[in-house]
Amino acid sequence: MLERRSLIEELNAKGVRLTAQRRALIEVIQEAKEHLDAASLLALARQREPGIDRATVYRTIELLKKLRLIDELDLMHLEGEKHYYEVKTRREHLHLACFRCGRIEEFSTALFEQLKDEIARQAGFAIRIARLEVGGNCRACAAAEEAGANRKPEKALAVAGH
């Protein structure tokens, strides 16, 4: 399921009207090095297309989701309840969110595909989106926690937050 074509070409092919605003947003999302939320998307798009409004950002996100060109992520809601977006081109992967340092790690494995196959086969479910998000402590933070754990009094409620 690889998409060689850029999102712009993809949209053209689907006969979607291309405005300057959409072009700006698409470029931003395509060139992004990290996962962007709607506000960041807006800020970056404004550098290219100053007048662009947040309503347009949300409407465009909706459009791209429906066309299945981008995926929406929660990333364990490490901060607030916003959503993050990524182009659907890279190899299918899942996200590991560290509650301690906040870093997002991507992870790929054939098991994920196998799991989806099993769901489709056993439940007869036609999967359109499968989102697996994991929260916990990354390798470094797990080690750090381990070290500090000996000194810390056990606090049932010390948590996840950030």
Added chain:
Amino acid sequence: MLERRSLIEELNAKGVRLTAQRRALIEVIQEAKEHLDAASLLALARQREPGIDRATVYRTIELLKKLRLIDELDLMHLEGEKHYYEVKTRREHLHLACFRCGRIEEFSTALFEQLKDEIARQAGFAIRIARLEVGGNCRACAAAEEAGANRKPEKALAVAGH
């Protein structure tokens, strides 16, 4: 993860203060037949404890999440952006949300455990929460869609093309 004890006992054991409000909320969440969001939780809890406020609902949800007694779900945000909650007692399972009929199906498989093991091992990630949510068409709706061609309104989609 075996929890034979009720949430109430669990909380007592952890030395958490038990108020009438918490008791009401816990009973509601424990007896729920379907996944409840904060608003439903509030409505149901009020039947037992009329004065209860929504702030208390959210604070209690937060508490139970931190104690790892409940899980928070998005259920593909089939309607709005609210969250749903379920007690962590049942066998670990994932959720299949049908975009067409809105039904939520639960699914269990050893592959999910294997996948988590692989993540823990290969990435050295200490998993605290692993949430897998799937969206698509359930067996019945997939069949119906197949038969009825494309004349059905969908719950979350349907774009361009025509």
Added chain:
DNA sequence: CTGATTGCAAAGAATTTGCACTGCT
């Protein structure tokens, strides 16, 4: 041309917070 798309401003949904009071343990 003409309907799809936009900006704007305002509304909406879901959740959180500050503060004084209440009630568990």
Added chain:
DNA sequence: AGCAGTGCAAATTCTTTGCAATCAG
């Protein structure tokens, strides 16, 4: 008795919507 827990109302955060103006095809 003391302090965690609560209700209330207001605030915040994120997202959506109505409508008139604009622009792509």
